[in-house]
Amino acid sequence: MDAELLELARQFESAQQAKSSIRLSERNVVELVQKLHELHIIDFDLLHTVSGKEYITPEQLRHEMMLEIKKLGRVSLIDLADITGVDLYHVENQAQRVVSGDPSGLMLIQGEIISQSYWDNIAEEINERLQECSQISLAEIAANLNVGSEFLASMLEARLGTLVKGRLEGGQLYTPAYVTRVSAMVRGAARGVTVPINLSLLWGTLQQLLQAMDGAGGVATENSFFQSLFNGLAKEGEILGSLRAGVHWTPTVFAIAQRECVDSFFSQNSFISYDTLQKLGISQPVQFLQSRYA
Numbered sequence: 001m002d003a004e005l006l007e008l009a010r011q012f013e014s015a016q017q018a019k020s021s022i023r024l025s026e027r028n029v030v031e032l033v034q035k036l037h038e039l040h041i042i043d044f045d046l047l048h049t050v051s052g053k054e055y056i057t058p059e060q061l062r063h064e065m066m067l068e069i070k071k072l073g074r075v076s077l078i079d080l081a082d083i084t085g086v087d088l089y090h091v092e093n094q095a096q097r098v099v100s101g102d103p104s105g106l107m108l109i110q111g112e113i114i115s116q117s118y119w120d121n122i123a124e125e126i127n128e129r130l131q132e133c134s135q136i137s138l139a140e141i142a143a144n145l146n147v148g149s150e151f152l153a154s155m156l157e158a159r160l161g162t163l164v165k166g167r168l169e170g171g172q173l174y175t176p177a178y179v180t181r182v183s184a185m186v187r188g189a190a191r192g193v194t195v196p197i198n199l200s201l202l203w204g205t206l207q208q209l210l211q212a213m214d215g216a217g218g219v220a221t222e223n224s225f226f227q228s229l230f231n232g233l234a235k236e237g238e239i240l241g242s243l244r245a246g247v248h249w250t251p252t253v254f255a256i257a258q259r260e261c262v263d264s265f266f267s268q269n270s271f272i273s274y275d276t277l278q279k280l281g282i283s284q285p286v287q288f289l290q291s292r293y294a
Helices: 002-017 024-040 057-074 077-084 088-100 116-132 138-147 149-157 176-192 199-214 221-234 251-269 273-280 287-292
Strands: 074-075 107-109 112-114 135-137 167-169 172-174 240-243 250-252
Touching: 002 149, 024 221, 057 074, 057 088, 077 088, 077 112, 088 107, 088 112, 088 250, 116 149, 135 138, 149 167, 167 240, 172 176, 176 199, 176 221, 176 287, 199 221, 199 250, 221 251, 240 251, 250 251, 251 287, 273 287
Parallel strands: none
Antiparallel strands: 074 112, 107 112, 135 172, 167 172, 240 250
């Protein structure tokens, strides 16, 4: 029996090593695979490659797409179709499954698949530039990356304080040192105001001062940044006064002096006219008197 088994094994090995005189053309193979698929002998999905010389399963296509995404971080569906050698239609069909099936948070945005690691790398590059320049415009970065400013802002907000050491305000990124510097300027300017003022005028003065300090290479600071710092200082009680319509500031020192003038005039004359009140900067004399003496 053992001898017979050995002989069968030898014959099988010989048959395996023998060269066949019959060769199938690529067309024959394609037709054969199609027939096997129609007969359900091959009972899984197959996709044609663009060359028509190969088949690929959807699972393998997704695997190859993932390899490219991990390697590149950001890749368009058109490029994935070229790399994998299949029609763009098949790549588009599998793209959402690739994204939804990945736990790391892949994104499908405007015909591109982007990984979180890509945004981590971008955030690190932005941070390096930010520390050199003190402030940078999101619109400029977004244009270079060919993404929307709002979308870029959402990606950076999740990385502020970690990969990006800065503050995002009004479409600009600022370093903590720059924020501290400008905040001190806003505080000093606001405390120096003794009469009602439109804050946009104050911001214009600070803008000129910053540009003079930073030279021709300085980047213009947005008024919204000044306003945000001002609002924070007012909320913390570091500057005292009242804000009307968001931009009209009346410092407390002026309001106190105004009331003292009214009280002094009234105590000396036992009356005060609306005209006198308006000259003292009281735009609503009736309401003022009611709140003061009612």
